[in-house]
Amino acid sequence: MATTTAAPGAPTTKIGQAALEVDDRLIVAGPLRRTLNKVFPDHWSFLLGEIALYAFMILLVSGTYLTFFYDASMEEVVYEGVYAPLRGVEMSAAYESTLGLSFDVRGGLLIRQIHHWAALLFVAAIVIHLIRIFFTGAFRRPRETNWLIGVVLLVLALLMGVTGYSLPDDLLSGTGLRIISAIILSLPVIGTWAHWAVFNGDYVGTEIIGRFYIAHVLIIPAILLALIAAHLLILVKQKHTQFPGAGRTEHNVVGNRLFPTFAGKATALLFIVFGLCAALGGLVQINPIWLWGPYNPAQVSAGSQPDWYIGFLDGSTRLFPAWDINLPGDYTIPALFWPTVVGAGLMFTVLALYPMIERKLTGDTASHHLLQRPRDVPVRTSVGAMALTFYVVLWISGGNDLIADKFDISLNAMTWFGRIGCLVLPPFAYWMTYRLCLGLQRHDREVLEHGIETGVIRRLPSGEFIEVHQPLGPVDEHGHGQLAYGGASVPKKMNQVGGARRAIKGFFKPIEEPAEVQRQAELEARGLEAEQSDRQTISSGRPSEGGRPSEGGRPQAPRD
Amino acid sequence: MSTTNASSEAPLEGGRRGLLRRRPAAGTPAAAARDRRRSKQRRRLANVAGLMAALVLTGVGYSAFAPGAIAADEQSSTESIAVEAGRELYVLSCITCHGSNLQGVEDRGPSLIGVGSASVYFQVSTGRMPLVRQEAQAPEHPVIFTEAEIAQLMAYVQANGGGPSIPSGDLRDGELAEGGELFRLNCASCHNFVGEGGALSSGKRAPSLDGLTDEQIYAAMLTGPENMPVFGDNQLTPEEKRSVIDYVQTIQDQADPGGAAIGRAGPVAEGLVIWVAGVGALLFGIFWMGTKA
Numbered sequence: 001m002a003t004t005t006a007a008p009g010a011p012t013t014k015i016g017q018a019a020l021e022v023d024d025r026l027i028v029a030g031p032l033r034r035t036l037n038k039v040f041p042d043h044w045s046f047l048l049g050e051i052a053l054y055a056f057m058i059l060l061v062s063g064t065y066l067t068f069f070y071d072a073s074m075e076e077v078v079y080e081g082v083y084a085p086l087r088g089v090e091m092s093a094a095y096e097s098t099l100g101l102s103f104d105v106r107g108g109l110l111i112r113q114i115h116h117w118a119a120l121l122f123v124a125a126i127v128i129h130l131i132r133i134f135f136t137g138a139f140r141r142p143r144e145t146n147w148l149i150g151v152v153l154l155v156l157a158l159l160m161g162v163t164g165y166s167l168p169d170d171l172l173s174g175t176g177l178r179i180i181s182a183i184i185l186s187l188p189v190i191g192t193w194a195h196w197a198v199f200n201g202d203y204v205g206t207e208i209i210g211r212f213y214i215a216h217v218l219i220i221p222a223i224l225l226a227l228i229a230a231h232l233l234i235l236v237k238q239k240h241t242q243f244p245g246a247g248r249t250e251h252n253v254v255g256n257r258l259f260p261t262f263a264g265k266a267t268a269l270l271f272i273v274f275g276l277c278a279a280l281g282g283l284v285q286i287n288p289i290w291l292w293g294p295y296n297p298a299q300v301s302a303g304s305q306p307d308w309y310i311g312f313l314d315g316s317t318r319l320f321p322a323w324d325i326n327l328p329g330d331y332t333i334p335a336l337f338w339p340t341v342v343g344a345g346l347m348f349t350v351l352a353l354y355p356m357i358e359r360k361l362t363g364d365t366a367s368h369h370l371l372q373r374p375r376d377v378p379v380r381t382s383v384g385a386m387a388l389t390f391y392v393v394l395w396i397s398g399g400n401d402l403i404a405d406k407f408d409i410s411l412n413a414m415t416w417f418g419r420i421g422c423l424v425l426p427p428f429a430y431w432m433t434y435r436l437c438l439g440l441q442r443h444d445r446e447v448l449e450h451g452i453e454t455g456v457i458r459r460l461p462s463g464e465f466i467e468v469h470q471p472l473g474p475v476d477e478h479g480h481g482q483l484a485y486g487g488a489s490v491p492k493k494m495n496q497v498g499g500a501r502r503a504i505k506g507f508f509k510p511i512e513e514p515a516e517v518q519r520q521a522e523l524e525a526r527g528l529e530a531e532q533s534d535r536q537t538i539s540s541g542r543p544s545e546g547g548r549p550s551e552g553g554r555p556q557a558p559r560d
Numbered sequence: 561m562s563t564t565n566a567s568s569e570a571p572l573e574g575g576r577r578g579l580l581r582r583r584p585a586a587g588t589p590a591a592a593a594r595d596r597r598r599s600k601q602r603r604r605l606a607n608v609a610g611l612m613a614a615l616v617l618t619g620v621g622y623s624a625f626a627p628g629a630i631a632a633d634e635q636s637s638t639e640s641i642a643v644e645a646g647r648e649l650y651v652l653s654c655i656t657c658h659g660s661n662l663q664g665v666e667d668r669g670p671s672l673i674g675v676g677s678a679s680v681y682f683q684v685s686t687g688r689m690p691l692v693r694q695e696a697q698a699p700e701h702p703v704i705f706t707e708a709e710i711a712q713l714m715a716y717v718q719a720n721g722g723g724p725s726i727p728s729g730d731l732r733d734g735e736l737a738e739g740g741e742l743f744r745l746n747c748a749s750c751h752n753f754v755g756e757g758g759a760l761s762s763g764k765r766a767p768s769l770d771g772l773t774d775e776q777i778y779a780a781m782l783t784g785p786e787n788m789p790v791f792g793d794n795q796l797t798p799e800e801k802r803s804v805i806d807y808v809q810t811i812q813d814q815a816d817p818g819g820a821a822i823g824r825a826g827p828v829a830e831g832l833v834i835w836v837a838g839v840g841a842l843l844f845g846i847f848w849m850g851t852k853a
Contacts, residue, residue: 044850051842085810088737103817113818120834121842128839171744171753172826265849272845276838284837285818286830291754291811293744301748302758302766308831399828401759410696410763 036259041242045132047269052125054273055118056228062115063217069105071097072167072213074206083290091169091294094209098168098289114281119164121277123157123309130154134354134384136371138241140364144355146238149231151352156224161307163216168287169209174295175304177208179317186337204297244370244487251369303402308395315397316343319418347391375444376487378437385433386426393422444490448472448483452494470494639715646716649709653690662721668694675783676723677714682779684710686772696763697786724782727798731774734803740811742796742804750788754811756824760787769808777805 011017023029040046073093079086081096082103101108130150133139139147162180166173181203184195200207239253248254256262280286292301306314316339325333350357358380359365374381396403397418404411451469459465472491473483491497650658657669664671669691672680683689684705688698705713718725744753752758755769764787769777781801784790796804822829 042850044846047846047849051846085736085740085807085814089741109818116830117834117838120830121838124834124839125842171748268849269846273842276841276845280833280838283819284833285816285821287827288816288818288821288824291824293740293748293753296744299744299748301744301753302750303752303756303826303828305827307827308834311827311831399831402825402828404759405757405765408763410761411759412762 035236036257038236038258038262039240039253039255040258040262041240041253041255043243045136046240047265048125048132049129050266050269051273052122052129053228053232054270055122055125055277056224057270058118058274058277059115059122060221062111062118063221065111066101066108066115067217069097069101069108070094070167070213072210074169074204074209079294086290086293089294092209094167094169095289095294098170102290110278110281112281113284113286114277116286117280117284118277119161120286120307120309121273123154123161126150126154126157127309131384131388135374135381136241136243137368137377137380138371139355140368141355141359142238142367143234143241146231146234147355148352149227149234151348153224153227153231155348156220156227158309160216160220160224161309163212163220165307166212167209167216168289169295170289170292171295171299171301172287172289172292172304174204174297175300176306176310177204177295178297178300182334182336183340186334187341188333188337239369241369241371243373243489246488248370248488250367253369303405305399305402311398312391312394313340313344313398315394315400315418316340318400318415319394319397319422370487373487373489375437375440378434378441381437382430382433386430389429390422390426393418393425397422443492444485447490447492448485449481450479451481452492452497454494470497472497639719642712642715643719645709646712646714646719649705649713650716654713657691662717672717673721674723675717675721677718677725678779679723679783679785680714680717681710681726682776682783682785684713686776688785697765700767726775726779726782731778731802732806732809734799734801734806736803736806736810738800739803739805739807742800743807746791746796747804752824753826754824755808770812772808774805774809777808778802 011020071093075093076090077093077096079089079091079096079099081087081099083099086099098112102112103109133147133150162176166177166180181195181199184198185191187194195203198208198211199205200211240255242248242253242255245254256265293299305311317336320335320339320343323335323338327333374384397414400414400418401411403409404414451471454468454470456468457465458468471479471481473481475481654669657665658672659665659669662672680689683698685703687701687703690704691698692701703710714725717723743755747755750758750760750766751769752766757768758766760766766788772780778801780788781791781796781804782793791801816824822833
């Protein structure tokens with residue numbers, strides 16, 4: 001003990017020495033430091049993908065618990081459990097075990113409901129994350145790979161949803177299974193064979209629940225996990241994009257280090273997401289399979305819908321006219337083929353290839369690390385709005401019978417609204433979004449040229465009334481500003497440029513309380529930046545250019 | 561009827577005997593005077609008895625020959641009062657569309673001949689009738705007739721049109737689980753899994769079964785109101801109907817173990833909750849985190 005003299009700078013604490021021992025063997029200090037020093041941009045929209053990640057973690061944990069009690073068998077049994085309205089009814093073992101885990105297993109219903117709510121949230125978070133990536137141009141070179149992986153993750157999430165939805169084998173999910181079977185059968189030429197392969201025979205057979213179960217708990221989750229890992233590794237390698245702003249360039253990332261600020265935030269978000277799923281699972285009933293009853297192909301209920309993320313396909317099927325194509329030789333392409341296989345296939349193909357399509361059309365092959373404000377790319381923004389409008393019309397049409405029933409509208413009127421709406425509304429959305437983008441752009445330019453409207457009205461000696469404008473920078477002889485638009489948000493209110501001493505970020509609106517203003521003023525008086533952010537240089541796979549943080553590059557905490 | 565006849569024989573016999581005894585009694589003046597007094601009394605008695613006998617005979621004859629004979633006098637009189645009151649209500653509220661003889665009016669209302677009191681009970685006690693205007697389907701309004709008035713209308717239509725009526729007794733006396741199977745097989749395709757209702761074509765709809773009485777559900781199955789098919793006793797036996805009612809009412813009264821039921825409407829309501837409450841709360845959360853740099 002006393003024989004070894006500690007090298008200068010060697011750890012003196014117990015934990016430090018233990019860490020040194022580990023590092024001596026595994027040599028992890030360098031990579032770990034780089035990881036912990038990774039900078040995350042500080043913008044709320046960057047947390048959307050994380051919500052999906054945390055929902056997936058909740059799904060893994062809750063799903064594992066459910067597998068302890070679920071029996072993926074289609075064997076016929078007679079229910080003799082605690083739920084009186086089904087006692088004596090014939091059902092599959094899968095349905096019986098789901099009833100059992102809902103009513104007999106301690107916490108089973110809660111976990112089942114958390115699992116289902118987290119599944120709905122998982123897909124919702126993926127979709128919002130995708131929308132953010134799309135509208136800010138974050139998919140551009142060099143991030144096309146991650147965009148593609150993201151689209152595949154979305155498709156896999158939908159498959160997870162479909163297979164999981166079918167597992168309880170209740171009347172609702174059985175109806176969904178029947179539709180899946182019909183979609184597979186509608187495939188030209190290979191339909192029957194594909195159906196035989198999936199169901200091992202005619203509908204419904206005795207295999208499908210077991211097969212879907214393995215797909216749901218093993219195959220798809222394994223692929224999902226691998227792709228999520230790839231998605232995150234690529235993200236770490238390529239570093240985050242960021243919105244343009246003061247001090248932000250194509251070659252750096254401004255934000256918080258992974259440790260401790262971002263780690264704290266991420267942990268907080270994990271608990272917020274988990275809390276939300278637990279609250280929904282405990283307070284709001286989801287998929288009460290005991291009310292639906294066991295699946296029986298002879299029965300079908302009104303209002304049988306898929307979960308929300310498949311709703312757009314249900315909607316497209318409801319809207320599409322009954323155009324069967326009858327070919328000579330007793331051969332038919334059913335109408336169902338077009339709105340489901342072709343429709344969804346086209347939508348996801350275009351979505352996956354969008355970065356390449358845009359690169360081709362704009363000829364922009366440069367690497368981009370700064371995001372674009374949606375208004376600055378009106379064509380892309382309008383195309384996105386158009387696609388979303390089309391999607392939402394299909395989505396609404398997926399529940400059009402319930403809307404018709406609850407709001408006393410004719411179901412036929414709802415169908416025609418969907419048919420006309422999915423053709424007319426998207427171009428209208430394109431036009432409207434385009435005009436909105438141009439209007440916002442013009443307003444930015446106007447403020448840069450003439451300054452911020454102060455609200456001060458002055459009367460000139462000639463009797464003319466003018467509003468006084470506060471220029472944002474030096475002006476020329478005509479009083480016009482000379483600042484160029486840099487892609488960042490332009491201040492449009494006086495308090496954003498210090499008109500109220502200093503604009504302090506608050507919750508939704510700036511805090512202008514004197515105490516906080518005072519504190520910031522004191523910070524400034526001592527020559528410190530009021531809000532100090534960490535910076536990291538972009539390497540984007542080119543270490544030669546990379547400003548990888550040096551060994552001594554530990555972040556400096558703002559000292560007071 | 562036999563008892564009425566037996567009692568009517570007695571005064572008849574007495575009257576006859578009195579008439580026979582009168583002739584030998586006309587001897588002495590006192591006896592004659594006494595006889596006169598007695599015969600006066602007897603004659604009075606005989607007149608009353610004769611009248612009674614005639615009335616009873618008429619009654620018996622009427623009850624034997626009149627159509628739809630009702631045995632108990634008292635009951636028949638209250639029923640006829642109810643029918644009469646029902647007729648008045650009918651003339652005030654129903655005759656415009658259903659016609660003066662229940663035969664219906666073209667383009668306004670169907671014939672009520674053969675619909676029975678069950679149909680009247682369903683339509684009036686759920687507030688569908690009287691109809692305000694012609695629509696895709698009669699909507700449920702607040703009920704405007706009292707229970708007694710509904711009974712009078714039922715009596716009137718039953719008396720003049722005939723048709724099925726609601727049985728008495730416990731209408732939930734059935735097999736719960738079998739009722740569930742029958743409900744899912746026969747009812748769920750329009751009324752949704754647990755009777756929440758659903759849309760039909762062109763503004764028509766299958767209403768929610770929430771808050772209906774046993775009698776209303778029974779009457780609906782028996783008579784098939786609006787777009788609903790008739791589930792006659794050879795399609796769903798009375799026992800099966802009772803099972804279905806048992807299931808519907810049990811499920812309606814049953815608590816939701818999972819929490820808020822959100823209308824028991826399935827995935828559409830769940831999607832609404834996750835997007836509005838779930839995603840809304842999370843966006844709020846990350847805005848908040850974004851401000852706490």
